[in-house]
Amino acid sequence: SQQGEEDPQALSIQEGENATMNCSYKTSINNLQWYRQNSGRGLVHLILIRSNEREKHSGRLRVTLDTSKKSSSLLITASRAADTASYFCATDANSWGKLQFGAGTQVVVTP
Amino acid sequence: DTGVSQNPRHKITKRGQNVTFRCDPISEHNRLYWYRQTLGQGPEFLTYFQNEAQLEKSRLLSDRFSAERPKGSFSTLEIQRTEQGDSAMYLCASSLMDGPYEQYFGPGTRLTVT
Numbered sequence: 001s002q003q004g005e006e007d008p009q010a011l012s013i014q015e016g017e018n019a020t021m022n023c024s025y026k027t028s029i030n031n032l033q034w035y036r037q038n039s040g041r042g043l044v045h046l047i048l049i050r051s052n053e054r055e056k057h058s059g060r061l062r063v064t065l066d067t068s069k070k071s072s073s074l075l076i077t078a079s080r081a082a083d084t085a086s087y088f089c090a091t092d093a094n095s096w097g098k099l100q101f102g103a104g105t106q107v108v109v110t111p
Numbered sequence: 112d113t114g115v116s117q118n119p120r121h122k123i124t125k126r127g128q129n130v131t132f133r134c135d136p137i138s139e140h141n142r143l144y145w146y147r148q149t150l151g152q153g154p155e156f157l158t159y160f161q162n163e164a165q166l167e168k169s170r171l172l173s174d175r176f177s178a179e180r181p182k183g184s185f186s187t188l189e190i191q192r193t194e195q196g197d198s199a200m201y202l203c204a205s206s207l208m209d210g211p212y213e214q215y216f217g218p219g220t221r222l223t224v225t
Contacts, residue, residue, distance in 0.1 A: 004153075031211045043154070043202065045213035088153045095211040097142055098167060101153030 004089045004102030012108045019076040021105040023089030024069075030095040032065055034074050037104070038085035046074075046087075079109045113137060115217035117203050123223045124193055131189045132220045136205030143186050144214060145178055146202040147171065154202055160186060161208060193224045 004025045013019050023032070034046040049056045049065045049072070056063045062075040076083055086106050090099040116135045124130050136143045141162050146154035157176070158168045162183035172178075175193075180186040190197055200221050204214040 033213065035216075042218045043204075043216035045215070048211060048213055050211070090153070092211055096159070096166070097144060097206055097211070097214060098156050098159060099144075099146075099154075099214065100156065101146075103151065104153050 004091055004100065006087070006089060006102045006105040008105060009103070010106045010108075012110070013079055015080055015109055015111050017079055017109075019079050019083070019107055019109070021074050021087055021107070023072045023074070023102055025072075025089075025091045025100075025102075026070065027091075027093060029067070029091045029093055031092045032063075032072050033090045033092065033099065034061075034063060034072075035088045035090060035101075036085045037088065043088075076107075079107075081109050081111050083107060084109045115203055115205055115215050117201075117217040117220050119220060120218060121221045121223075123225065126195060126224055127192055129189065129191045130193060130222065131187055132201055132203075132222075134186045134188070134203030134205075134217060135184075136186070136203070137215055139207070140205035140215070141183070141208040142206045143180055144204045144206075145186070145188055146204065148200045148202055148219070149198075157188075190222075193222075195224050198222055198224045 007022045033048045037043045060077045086104040088104045090101045144159040145157040148154040160180040175191045178188045200219045202219045204216045206212045206214045
């Protein structure tokens with residue numbers, strides 16, 4: 001069963017625009033991770049945020065976590081065509097690494 | 112290339128046959144995970160190893176599925192008496208222990224059961 005649920009399911013934007021996607025989950029977590037998947041490179045880890053953190057940045061990525069609402073958001077700024085991919089949130093309940101993924105947000109960035 | 116590798120990349124088999132997949136993790140990673148992904152869905156956890164010990168198995172892993180990690184290095188996932196519902200992408204990932212740590216995924220083995 002999927003723990004996380006991403007919203008929206010699909011997102012289409014133009015290069016240079018920002019993309020925001022949200023993830024909601026059901027049970028308490030130790031950490032939450034975001035991954036990207038495209039046909040060329042498979043699943044790639046983007047960022048990990050611990051349950052005691054509220055915000056984290058990595059390059060053009062910004063992740064927030066609100067454990068009281070059991071939700072997280074991923075913002076990609078100044079998007080590029082190469083950002084076209086599916087983005088998944090994954091929750092880890094106890095840091096053992098048993099990740100529970102959502103169904104993903106499909107992002108298309110057009111030049 | 113020192114990433115996670117999986118073999119074969121594609122496997123087509125007839126219903127009822129047995130198949131075996133192999134995963135070679137990043138050499139210094141103690142933890143190894145198997146996931147299954149179907150079209151339009153995120154990966155679903157199947158099982159994981161810490162060194163050679165299999166520590167958890169999902170209820171998705173029926174008796175027809177078995178995984179091993181002899182000597183704590185590569186891992187194999189075997190599916191016996193395959194069914195059409197087993198058709199999926201099987202993903203392997205590895206990570207360091209004492210996490211939480213990011214997981215590094217292999218390219219996957221796409222299984223098609225006809």
